[in-house]
Amino acid sequence: MRTRLPLFIGVFVVMALSNAIVPVLPSFAVGTAAQGALFSAYFLGAFLLVLPAGYLADRIGEIPLIQAGLLLTFLSGLTLAFAASPSLFLAGRLLEGFGAGLFVPAALSLLNARPDHERMSGYFMALLNLGLLVGLLGTGWLVLRWAGVYAGIYLFTIVSVLPLALSLAMGRGTPGTAGIAVETASATFGRLKWVFSSYFWLWASAVLIIGITGALTALHPEYTDLPPDIVSQEIALMNLATIAAILVASHASLPPVPTIRTAAVAMAGAVVLTFFSVWGFLLVGWLAGMVMISQLVFLAGVSTRQGVLMGLFNTASYGGMTLLPFLAGILAEYAGFPAAFAAIALCALLVAATIGRCGCSLKKGDA
Numbered sequence: 001m002r003t004r005l006p007l008f009i010g011v012f013v014v015m016a017l018s019n020a021i022v023p024v025l026p027s028f029a030v031g032t033a034a035q036g037a038l039f040s041a042y043f044l045g046a047f048l049l050v051l052p053a054g055y056l057a058d059r060i061g062e063i064p065l066i067q068a069g070l071l072l073t074f075l076s077g078l079t080l081a082f083a084a085s086p087s088l089f090l091a092g093r094l095l096e097g098f099g100a101g102l103f104v105p106a107a108l109s110l111l112n113a114r115p116d117h118e119r120m121s122g123y124f125m126a127l128l129n130l131g132l133l134v135g136l137l138g139t140g141w142l143v144l145r146w147a148g149v150y151a152g153i154y155l156f157t158i159v160s161v162l163p164l165a166l167s168l169a170m171g172r173g174t175p176g177t178a179g180i181a182v183e184t185a186s187a188t189f190g191r192l193k194w195v196f197s198s199y200f201w202l203w204a205s206a207v208l209i210i211g212i213t214g215a216l217t218a219l220h221p222e223y224t225d226l227p228p229d230i231v232s233q234e235i236a237l238m239n240l241a242t243i244a245a246i247l248v249a250s251h252a253s254l255p256p257v258p259t260i261r262t263a264a265v266a267m268a269g270a271v272v273l274t275f276f277s278v279w280g281f282l283l284v285g286w287l288a289g290m291v292m293i294s295q296l297v298f299l300a301g302v303s304t305r306q307g308v309l310m311g312l313f314n315t316a317s318y319g320g321m322t323l324l325p326f327l328a329g330i331l332a333e334y335a336g337f338p339a340a341f342a343a344i345a346l347c348a349l350l351v352a353a354t355i356g357r358c359g360c361s362l363k364k365g366d367a
Helices: 004-019 022-028 031-061 064-083 086-112 118-145 150-161 162-167 185-198 199-223 228-249 256-276 279-301 307-335 335-358
Strands: none
Touching: 004 064, 004 086, 004 118, 004 150, 004 162, 022 031, 022 118, 022 199, 022 228, 031 064, 031 086, 031 185, 031 199, 064 086, 064 150, 064 162, 086 118, 086 162, 086 279, 086 307, 118 228, 118 307, 150 162, 185 199, 185 228, 185 307, 199 228, 199 256, 199 307, 199 335, 228 279, 256 279, 256 307, 256 335, 279 307, 307 335
């Protein structure tokens, strides 16, 4: 419990702070392109560090990375809370991403290497999405009560001290997994290259499916032009459905690749539904949760060492959250919202068409 508690509370707080800006994006940037850039800055920071963090988790152990990630999260919150210019605010979002980029793959590496990885990773991903949900709803509620767009940032920065303090009680940890010999740096790098090429289409599915959720989130405030509290409630439907899907799927032992393919086809329809009705967010969130657990279950069977795998998984996920919201914002601004939603739906169909090319023969311990 001493090991799991900082991870579970930490991912909740990291995600809550990252989403505290979403309902109030128009207050910090004008136009969908600028808002997409500000939204994506966090994901760019995470994208840059998740792969090195996964590699280092297999080299030096996960716990130092977890502690460093939580410290950077706290410092990024302070930067955002006291930012005096748009450029400093953008820098704070980037620093926030750096913290998540160190924390998330290291934490997942610890959990996904456990014998009970389906449940533990499921709880972790559920709390990740619960943090996103509370970040949205909490900020929307606080903006109304405190009449300040920084309210959510203030709250979650303060709360981030708790997992940081708890993480200091964790042991230093050692690289690798119990009973597994520590490999050389060149062997780790060679394994990273091999799993990247062997499972390329699985990584592509993470880029596109996770990116779709980010693109819809980034477009929604400008698309609806609703008050922050209503925007937060509507986007929160997606996170709520994702939590439910993760908890169900983590106990269902579904076949990973067929589940991803089926969910991707349904995702295309869900994106179209979201263009017409806010209830599409429920379906998008449910399908995204099914895909995420299927990806993690598949990867748990690839190797006993999970560091580089979680690094690649999070690189793909954050890459999608960086790229797709930014591109969708540009497309919406210059070609209109219908074109942006159509492009997002096509991304889901691309996953369905290519996921079958992902190899499935590698057994645990072979990589």
